Amino acid sequence: MSSIASVLSTYLDRRGGFTVAADDRVTAREFPLMPLGEAVDMGHAPDGTPLFDPRVFDTAEFQRNPYPYYRILRDHYPVFHDKLHNCYYVTRYDDITACYFDDEGFNTIPKGSSSGVLGNTQLELSGVEHRRRRNLYGQHLVGQALQNRVPAIRRLARDMIAAWDATDAPYVIDNGDGTRTVELGRAFANEFPIRVVCQVLGFPDEARDDFYYWYNSMMSGLGGSERHQQGLEARQHLEDYVAGLVAERRVTPTYLYDEDGKVIGKDIISKLCESKLDGDFLSTEEITSNIALIVGGGGETTRGAILNMWYLLLQHPDQFERVCRDAALWDAAFHETLRHSTSIGGQPRHNTFDVELHGVTIPAGSLVHMVDVSANHDERIFASPESFDIFRNDLYSGKLLRSGYRKDGRCSHMAFGVGPHLCPGAWISHQESVLGSQLLLEHMHNPRINTERMPKDIDGVRLAPIGLGAIRELWIDYEMQTRG
Ligand code: HEM
Known part of the structure; x- marks a missing residue:
């Protein structure tokens, strides 16, 4: 299950459209790659209920074709006890929403292997402790503070696209x-979100290359992989560097x-330097952890949103054409992309008390995965959830609220979570993706996918599906003359 921390670690290991793990040989016979939307038959109970084998979670089949399996869980095991991986899965939209709001019953406290690399962050705090830290800088990523940053975000995007003319990469x-x-990944989407974060935080331009290296090393060191040591070292370098900035x-x-x-405000590092908790200034370690979390939360996620959005739009030329004619539709395209294919699978929680849900007792202290991608494909909420449709009328695409959104039959997607931990970067990632895409479109005339260079699905002909996570590469052909 990919959470905000662990999804970041796996992305560097993925190549092409889907991963085939070395040890998949053991399970490959039982879980062949199926036509999209069809699940492997895992047998039936005497009353006809489909059985569910949790070994499927570890297969390439699940990675590329997860939705028919989540449908089985939603319909027959809305709370699934996975005895193999020793955890529970909650898969329906309404149940997940209720659990996210129950900050007391479902807390985020237990430390994952991300803690070593990112440090003590608010991601793993609940209740009052969480609220106090979240308020430290969340306000600088929204509202007028964000509006003030729009010109700078646009400038960063423009500079990156202009550099295409001068490169032989x-x-x-x-x-x-x-x-x-x-x-599009290497030429734009991989680095653009990091540059934005780097600037909003207030890192000097000359530190950008180091920053990019620290980011990559820390991300690949999350999740306890063999690169964990490199991640720890990168965090130490970052902390040393930040110590100097903080002192200044x-x-x-x-x-x-x-x-x-004109001055539009202090950068986030300067703000953190003057912030107090319980009357004390934040320590350098606390500031570094906040920075590491903002960097970790804001890079790979937004990269995935940009690439998945372009991949999906270019495969739906009629919708893409409408977006080209009406730039206001990028907002709907962004939100529908995050509903259809967000790169964050879901979030782990631990329950404080015994909980009974759908007849299943979850003992206190269990690891419970809230499967956001399944909530986004819950047909109880979204009609034809597997179709990509930026004009669907059951998705709320307005300003996201921590209190969630459900009005006139429209719900927000779950890609940014909901409740106390609702992503504080939601608005800035939205701005980055939309502004960046508008500028890309100004530059690329008649863009289309270069299918030759893209990974294919099992028939060897169709483009590989996104599956879980985000695509790694997106090759695009376009005409170089300016748009008429
Ligand atoms: C499309 C892009 C993004 C997606 C899909 C995304 C997704 C999420 C999700 C699902 C959570 C909730 C974690 C939980 O419930 O435990 C979260 C939290 C967080 N995100 Fe994002 N995020 C994105 C962009 C960003 C950006 C651009 C930033 C920073 C500039 C950011 C910073 C954070 C932080 C600091 C948290 C922790 C919030 C807390 O625990 O209170 N994210 N994000």
């Missing part, structure tokens, strides 16, 4: 006939400026 190919082929900014804060050079 293998992921920006001039075909010599007025067309270009670009791999405790004395002399630094500011963010608008395009006219």
Whole structure:
């Protein structure tokens, strides 16, 4: 199950459309790769109920084709006790929403292997402790503070796209006939969200390359992989560097400026330097952990949103054409992408008391996975959940609220979670994805997927599905003349 922390660690190991693990040989016979939308028959109980074998979670089949399996869970085992992995899965939208709001009954306290790399972060706190830390900087990522940053975000995107003209990198190919082929991940989406975060935090431009290295090392060191040591070392380097910045900014804060050079506010590091908890200034360790969490939360997630959105839109040319004609539709495209294919599978929680749900008793202290991607495909909430439709009228696409949204038959998607831990970066990632995409579209005339270079599904012909997570690469052909 991929949570906000663990999804970040696995992305570096994935190649192409889906992963085939080395030890899949053992299970491959029982879980062949199926046509999309069809589950492997795992047998039936005498009353006809489909059986569910949790070994499927570890297969390549599940990675690329998860939704028919989640449908079985939602319909027949809304609380599934997975004895193999020693945890429980909650898969229906309404149940997950209720659990997220029950901050007392379902807490986030137990430390995962991410703690070593990210440090003590609010992700793993509940109740009052969580609220006090969240308020430290959440306000700087929303509202007017965010609006003030829009010109700077736009400038970062423009600079990255302009650099395509001057590069001979293998992921920006001039075909010599007025067309270009670009791999959108390396040319834009991998780094753009990190640059935005780096700037909003207030890292000096000259630290950007180091920052990108720390980010990659920390992300690949989450989840207890063999790269954990590298992640720890990168965090130490980051902390050493931040210690210097903090010492300077405790004395002399630094500011963010608008395009006219007017001050729009202090950067987040300067804000954290002057913040107090219980009357004490935050320690350098606390500031570093906050930075590590913002970096960790804001990179891979937004990268995935941008790439998945373009992949889905370009496979639905009629919808893409409408977006090209009406830039306001990017908002709907962003939210429908996150409903259809977000890169965060769900979030782990531990229950404080014994809980009974759908006739299943979950003993206190159990690991309970809230499967956000299953909630997003719950047909009790979203009609034809497997179709990508930016015009669907059952998805709420307005301003996201911590209190969730359910009005006139429309619910928000669950990609940003809901309740006390609702992603504080939701609005900035939205802005990045939409503004970045609008600028990409200004530059790329008649963009289409270069199918030759993309991974294929099991028939060897169709494009690989996104499955769980985000696509790794997106090769696009486009014409170089300016749009008419
Ligand atoms: C499409 C992009 C994004 C997605 C899908 C996403 C998803 C999520 C989710 C599901 C959570 C809830 C975790 C929980 O319930 O335990 C979360 C929390 C968080 N996200 Fe995001 N996120 C995105 C972008 C960002 C960005 C851009 C930032 C920072 C600039 C960010 C920073 C955070 C932080 C700090 C938390 C912890 C909040 C807390 O525990 O109170 N995220 N994110």
